[in-house]
Amino acid sequence: MFKLRTLPYDTTAFGKFLSEEAFSYHHGKHHKTYVDNLNKLIKDTEFENKDLFFIIKNSSAGLFNNAAQIYNHDFYFDCLSPKSDESKMNAAFKTALEKEFNSLSEFKTEFIKGASGVFGSGWFWLVYDLKDKKLKLLSTPNAATPITEEKVPLLVADVWEHAYYINHRNARAAYLEAFFEYVNWEFVAKAYEWALKEGEGSIQFYINELHS
Numbered sequence: 001m002f003k004l005r006t007l008p009y010d011t012t013a014f015g016k017f018l019s020e021e022a023f024s025y026h027h028g029k030h031h032k033t034y035v036d037n038l039n040k041l042i043k044d045t046e047f048e049n050k051d052l053f054f055i056i057k058n059s060s061a062g063l064f065n066n067a068a069q070i071y072n073h074d075f076y077f078d079c080l081s082p083k084s085d086e087s088k089m090n091a092a093f094k095t096a097l098e099k100e101f102n103s104l105s106e107f108k109t110e111f112i113k114g115a116s117g118v119f120g121s122g123w124f125w126l127v128y129d130l131k132d133k134k135l136k137l138l139s140t141p142n143a144a145t146p147i148t149e150e151k152v153p154l155l156v157a158d159v160w161e162h163a164y165y166i167n168h169r170n171a172r173a174a175y176l177e178a179f180f181e182y183v184n185w186e187f188v189a190k191a192y193e194w195a196l197k198e199g200e201g202s203i204q205f206y207i208n209e210l211h212s
């Protein structure tokens with residue numbers, strides 16, 4: 001049985017970006033539904049006693065969608081912090097980011113542009129590509145996740161409308177601007193550090209810390 005993760009912060013501390021009500025719907029209802037659905041779908045199947053990473057890598061259709069959405073949301077909620085602090089980035093990540101995007105400010109501009117352009121429901125990611133060892137921006141539709149393609153997630157914005165409708169209505173760009181006031185840079189930079197050290201193992205480790 002998988003359990004809904006708890007959130008590592010006070011959900012009333014995000015100002016105009018996201019209200020407590022937004023978290024209670026997004027985490028308490030949407031995220032929880034994926035967990036409940038997955039538990040129902042794996043019952044009496046080959047996946048019943050498998051870990052979440054295995055299920056994501058080896059399943060399809062509804063089972064994949066629910067398993068991947070658990071991971072995507074777990075990771076998204078960890079990318080947020082009410083105490084966002086750019087100075088908490090480690091030097092290795094800062095250097096890699098500046099090498100690929102020139103500056104943090106240009107990175108944000110490119111990220112917001114890319115995430116604004118995702119058609120319909122999906123996700124917008126900064127990943128470390130294990131194949132060519134580069135930082136990349138990419139989008140995935142619906143429940144799709146970069147962890148099935150040898151890419152290690154570092155930062156993600158949920159751009160399903162359910163992620164921002166309560167506080168920003170249909171204004172995705174306003175949500176994305178505010179998103180960058182609440183990014184947990186320490187978490188993002190650590191994900192990069194672990195990706196360098198452990199590759200795909202860092203994804204497995206992250207998932208098992210939340211769902212063992």
Ligand code: FE
Pocket residue numbers: 026030073158160162163
């Ligand atoms: Fe969501």
